[in-house]
Amino acid sequence: MTIKKILVANRGEIALRIMRTAREMGIQTVAIYSEADRNALHVRYADEAVCVGPPPSAESYLRADVIIDVCRNLQVDAIHPGYGFLSENANFARQVREAGLIFIGPSPESIDVMGSKLAAKAAVAGYNIPMVPGTPSAITDRTEAKAISAKIGYPILIKASAGGGGKGMRVVEQEADFDEQMDRAVSEAQSAFGDGSVFIEKYVTSPRHVEIQVLGDQHGNIIHLFERECSVQRRHQKVVEEAPSAILTPEIREAMGRAAVDVARACGYYGAGTVEFIVNDKLDFYFLEMNTRLQVEHPVTEQITGVDLVKQMIYIAEGKPLTIKQEDLQIKGHAVEVRVYAEDPANNFLPDVGTLDTYVRPQGNGVRVDDGFEQGMAIPIYYDPMIAKLITYGDSREEAIQKMIRAIDEYEISGVQTTLPFCRFVMEHDAFRSGQFDTGFVSRYFTPDKLTPTPDTHERELAAVLSAWLLETAKPKPNGATVTAARQSKWKANRL
């Protein structure tokens, strides 16, 4: 089956990113949008666009029935769900299939298995995948659970089977707290996910988060595209991602890659997926969960492998066998991504939505910006406040980081506060630069007083006037080097 027309059931940067690849492949694109996104870039970019409802996601981007109707009306062949919204909804994938459409993603069965952490553990049980010591099934008997916890050793973690991304987790420091924390965990899981099943794992303190990108086709071929390091997080929200990880040896990388491929094999996976591991200070790694979608941070993998993941997803959905062999893949260079949010890092990362009065992207060699906004546009309050993903690529980790600092300083955004100064703080931190960090990085090192504001537009104008004045008045006329030095010192003085 050849896909001729794709509907992208998403918005913002990821909708645009998917449509760009579709266009390169000669595939027609259909955008959907809510009333809040009438003027959005993904709507303008698409060949056709249909309004699917009012601003709240539940009335627009999550309306499976409306979206499938649009596909019927416009003779769409396939739906790409992006990330978030309907991307990990097995019932949506099923409805799409039943409507005779192609879901550009895994089977509903794979989504179901990996959507339940306990089902995922059961599925991989025969594959010799390293897992954190714990209970293999839902807790029913507390006396037994306490005995297991005592054997594992405290602290332990209680996790909701239906949870994910840190939701529904409770640390228990000692047996005396067990019952209270268990009550809370079960009732939270029940109210948040409609499923009160919880299980226990040994608590790995301050792990690193390393995930493996996989691709599987519908003929049983599965490959991995190495790792992404995502340890710099704030309250389970990733801030910086990079590839490769600064800590993995070639041997551990290969072992993790093989484990990830086995996890995918265990659920008959096809499409693009991510297998998430935690890594302790001895570099032992443990399988945690699998995300059955294209991830926000996929660009760093694209940069270091040269593979367009969306293109591969489309080929896989068409039923084509993978043409990339594991042995063809190698890591070339280093990529870093920061997420630019309309949040105020000086004010507890409070969302700061508004209008992008100034919006000038950084450019140049090794810089990629995936975004969905232009100057003058408003950031809607209804959705995730991510403005852009800024990705840099260089020969080495140091080069990618230096490029990132340069790119952050070139980025001009006014009208909203952004996390750019916070990203700059991370890039300049010794622990980050040395690679010696874990998931505790932000809480351990960050306080708002550590922020050096990136020069805003006003300061830039001032600096420009100042340097013009220096050039004009300096006598005798200085050579280029002197001018550059003078200009930089004034610039720095402006940036306390």
Ligand code: MV4
């Ligand atoms: C853990 C853990 C320590 N020990 N499991 C958080 C998100 C979810 N995907 C799994 N998470 C964790 N599971 C055990 N047995 C620590 C975390 C964790 C974490 C994991 C990845 C990235 C950031 C994190 C931040 C806090 C806790």
